Amino acid sequence: MRHLLSTKDLDLETALGILDVAEDMADVANREVKKLPTLRGKTVINLFFEDSTRTRTSFEVAAKRLSADLINFSAKGSSVSKGEGLKDTAQTLAAMGADAVVIRHSASGAAQVLASSGWIDAAVLNAGDGTHEHPTQALLDAYTMRKRLHGDRSRGKSLDGLGVTIVGDILHSRVARSNVWLLNTLGAHVTLVAPATLLPAGLDGWPVTVGYDLDAAVDSNPDVVMMLRIQAERMHAAFFPNTREYSRQWGLDDDRLARLRADTMVMHPGPMVRGLEISAAAADSSRSTVLEQVANGVSIRMAVLYLLLASEGGAA
Amino acid sequence: MNFVIVGATLPDGKSADLFVTDGVFATEAARGATTIDAAGLTALPGLVDLHTHLREPGYEQSETILTGSRAAAAGGFTAVHAMANTSPVADTAGVVEQVYSLGAQHGYVTVRPIGAVTMGLAGERLSEIGAMAGSRARVTVFSDDGKCVSDALLMRRALEYVKTFGGVIAQHAQEPRLTEGAQMNEGALSGELGLAGWPAVAEESIIARDVLLAQQVGARLHICHVSTAGSVDVVRWAKARGIDVTAEVTPHHLLLTEELARSYDSRFKVNPPLRREEDVHALRGALADGTIDIVATDHAPHPLESKECAWDEASFGMVGLESALSVVQLAMVDAGLIDWADVARVFSSKPAEIGGLAGYDHAFVPGGTANLTLYDAAHQRVFGLGDLRGKGLNTPYLGRELPGRVVATIHNGYPTVLDGELVDAATVAADAVNYTSRNPSA
Ligand SMILES: [Zn+2]
Numbered sequence: 001m002r003h004l005l006s007t008k009d010l011d012l013e014t015a016l017g018i019l020d021v022a023e024d025m026a027d028v029a030n031r032e033v034k035k036l037p038t039l040r041g042k043t044v045i046n047l048f049f050e051d052s053t054r055t056r057t058s059f060e061v062a063a064k065r066l067s068a069d070l071i072n073f074s075a076k077g078s079s080v081s082k083g084e085g086l087k088d089t090a091q092t093l094a095a096m097g098a099d100a101v102v103i104r105h106s107a108s109g110a111a112q113v114l115a116s117s118g119w120i121d122a123a124v125l126n127a128g129d130g131t132h133e134h135p136t137q138a139l140l141d142a143y144t145m146r147k148r149l150h151g152d153r154s155r156g157k158s159l160d161g162l163g164v165t166i167v168g169d170i171l172h173s174r175v176a177r178s179n180v181w182l183l184n185t186l187g188a189h190v191t192l193v194a195p196a197t198l199l200p201a202g203l204d205g206w207p208v209t210v211g212y213d214l215d216a217a218v219d220s221n222p223d224v225v226m227m228l229r230i231q232a233e234r235m236h237a238a239f240f241p242n243t244r245e246y247s248r249q250w251g252l253d254d255d256r257l258a259r260l261r262a263d264t265m266v267m268h269p270g271p272m273v274r275g276l277e278i279s280a281a282a283a284d285s286s287r288s289t290v291l292e293q294v295a296n297g298v299s300i301r302m303a304v305l306y307l308l309l310a311s312e313g314g315a316a
Numbered sequence: 317m318n319f320v321i322v323g324a325t326l327p328d329g330k331s332a333d334l335f336v337t338d339g340v341f342a343t344e345a346a347r348g349a350t351t352i353d354a355a356g357l358t359a360l361p362g363l364v365d366l367h368t369h370l371r372e373p374g375y376e377q378s379e380t381i382l383t384g385s386r387a388a389a390a391g392g393f394t395a396v397h398a399m400a401n402t403s404p405v406a407d408t409a410g411v412v413e414q415v416y417s418l419g420a421q422h423g424y425v426t427v428r429p430i431g432a433v434t435m436g437l438a439g440e441r442l443s444e445i446g447a448m449a450g451s452r453a454r455v456t457v458f459s460d461d462g463k464c465v466s467d468a469l470l471m472r473r474a475l476e477y478v479k480t481f482g483g484v485i486a487q488h489a490q491e492p493r494l495t496e497g498a499q500m501n502e503g504a505l506s507g508e509l510g511l512a513g514w515p516a517v518a519e520e521s522i523i524a525r526d527v528l529l530a531q532q533v534g535a536r537l538h539i540c541h542v543s544t545a546g547s548v549d550v551v552r553w554a555k556a557r558g559i560d561v562t563a564e565v566t567p568h569h570l571l572l573t574e575e576l577a578r579s580y581d582s583r584f585k586v587n588p589p590l591r592r593e594e595d596v597h598a599l600r601g602a603l604a605d606g607t608i609d610i611v612a613t614d615h616a617p618h619p620l621e622s623k624e625c626a627w628d629e630a631s632f633g634m635v636g637l638e639s640a641l642s643v644v645q646l647a648m649v650d651a652g653l654i655d656w657a658d659v660a661r662v663f664s665s666k667p668a669e670i671g672g673l674a675g676y677d678h679a680f681v682p683g684g685t686a687n688l689t690l691y692d693a694a695h696q697r698v699f700g701l702g703d704l705r706g707k708g709l710n711t712p713y714l715g716r717e718l719p720g721r722v723v724a725t726i727h728n729g730y731p732t733v734l735d736g737e738l739v740d741a742a743t744v745a746a747d748a749v750n751y752t753s754r755n756p757s758a
Contacts, residue, residue: 085629087624087625105626106628108509108580108626108627108628109509109511109628110580110626112579113580113581113582113626113627116579116581130510130511130628131512132509132510133510171507201504201506201513202505202508203507204504205504205508206507206508
């Protein structure tokens with residue numbers, strides 16, 4: 001693996017490989033010394049053009065557990081002119097000898113532009129680009145599902161036949177896109193539920209079932225319900241009338257929660273808006289995987305950094 | 317400078333010798349005339365672009381009237397219509413006269429300024445249309461291109477007011493609310509790439525409204541850069557009803573599709589956006605059957621830094637003057653959809669007619685001003701930066717195999733391109749002065 005830009009171009013073998021390496025990385029977290037010397041001497045740069053303390057910190061912990069040198073390069077609000085930001089920064093990082101760049105950017109495709117630009121030679125890891133993809137989030141979600149299903153016997157297993165329902169603002173969600181492609185590759189069946197205003201155009205070509213009715217989706221016995229964050233500001237652009245109506249129609253409230261199987265997973269990529277897309281009870285119930293997702297995020301990011309940097313010149 | 321052009325193939329396929337004497341076509345060679353061997357070359361009337369962004373005044377880092385004129389001449393053009401979205405905007409007689417004078421002074425092509433429909437392109441008040449029409453620049457085409465005249469009442473008034481002066485409104489059809497933040501064609505691919513969609517309906521609904529407005533007030537309407545199959549249907553319907561509408565298509569919309577956005581390479585970011593394969597085929601068919609009247613480049617140069625960035629942050633637009641004829645050959649002629657006589661119509665006589673530019677209605681007639689280009693259609697090349705002559709390097713055709721090559725361009729009887737190379741600026745400017753002194757009314 002040269003870069004990790006999207007889950008769309010991950011084949012089953014590569015995806016399972018990442019999940020399995022993440023299992024090994026999780027074992028490290030349970031040791032007394034939570035650190036491996038693997039990436040000693042490697043420089044990883046967190047290049048965040050958009051604020052995200054959670055994701056940035058997760059990569060930071062992951063890099064440090066692998067003994068890499070981690071530098072946080074906050075490009076947000078920098079004085080460089082808007083158009084030149086990416087190129088100038090990339091060339092600066094190249095001059096610093098970065099081995100990997102973890103990039104978060106508000107523009108879709110920014111990670112791919114960086115990887116194919118020739119401005120920098122480093123491995124590029126997409127930590128969220130606009131409304132396009134957020135591959136490590138999808139990987140950690142899949143890892144979390146697999147772990148709940150198979151526990152210690154997760155290695156090598158796909159998500160064959162798993163029913164995953166993703167609810168909310170699919171249109172603007174990079175998490176949804178990355179999950180759709182990855183879960184499909186892993187054999188899961190994905191259902192998207194949202195008002196028509198928040199679904200992308202041309203879903204016919206996606207490997208998903210589409211519905212508008214959350215109640216019908218809840219009653220169709222899903223194995224996983226993934227709630228996406230909804231931004232209240234969307235109502236000003238007429239995507240929905242107001243938060244009350246959104247919550248009533250597409251929120252995971254206590255009543256809908258009660259109708260799910262006891263072992264149905266309730267997932268959320270965070271940060272949650274309790275009371276809007278998810279009730280407090282749903283967020284805190286035993287079905288909720290929210291805290292596992294955070295912990296698993298570190299293992300997945302360790303695995304990806306390891307595969308990008310430790311096996312340089314090696315496989316794929 | 318007098319010429320004998322030997323053995324050129326005319327647009328109708330016949331072979332002929334052409335004589336250029338004192339700036340006009342003649343029936344025989346002048347003594348001492350320079351001979352150009354045109355065996356195997358197609359002689360086309362000088363190309364006329366109805367949609368060029370020359371950027372001067374105000375954006376000289378992108379292009380100037382001189383550099384854009386040179387790019388045009390290199391592409392076989394002898395006249396371009398310069399869009400009004402400069403800084404200051406071409407919304408007064410002063411600005412259009414300045415653009416006109418600079419064009420005439422440089423002399424590579426006839427530069428015809430387009431006047432803004434509204435002051436500052438703000439879409440609120442009409443600009444001084446009468447003053448621009450009556451100025452030395454004699455403006456006949458008015459456009460807020462880059463922006464749509466979206467207010468229905470203002471568009472109605474503009475159509476009526478421009479009719480008063482015998483001009484035409486060239487509408488950039490883009491419903492602004494439906495395209496807020498839009499980045500590429502709306503469809504399955506925009507959904508996958510996470511780029512905000514530019515839906516076809518935003519173009520088609522404006523065209524539908526405007527053809528009905530044109531009918532209502534009995535005015536002429538020209539539609540810029542038609543890009544969708546649905547727009548073609550609307551224009552076809554309007555023409556069938558006898559509405560006085562003309563339409564243009566760009567070379568890039570005849571060849572390229574939205575699939576190119578997959579690379580997130582912003583050289584492919586343009587407004588209106590590249591569309592689907594079906595749209596490309598509908599546009600080709602419409603140009604072939606006359607529903608779309610002309611090809612216009614929408615040449616839109618940008619400095620490098622406006623394209624070396626993420627897609628969302630990049631400017632819209634592509635340069636097109638240098639590649640236009642090659643792309644039309646590839647997409648239309650080589651595809652068997654039109655012949656060279658059609659090329660002469662859609663690239664010269666018809667755009668001149670829409671723009672009210674005299675001297676292009678009959679090509680090569682003795683006594684007529686000598687504007688022509690000699691084109692080697694059999695040539696093949698991999699298009700590269702070296703083929704560009706303007707300031708803008710934002711071409712979508714880098715590394716693409718394109719047919720054809722402009723061998724010579726003659727503007728007002730003097731050469732601007734010879735042996736495939738631009739004639740130097742001083743020589744062209746001197747020839748332009750000679751021409752103007754002989755033709756004070758021009
Ligand atoms: Zn336009």
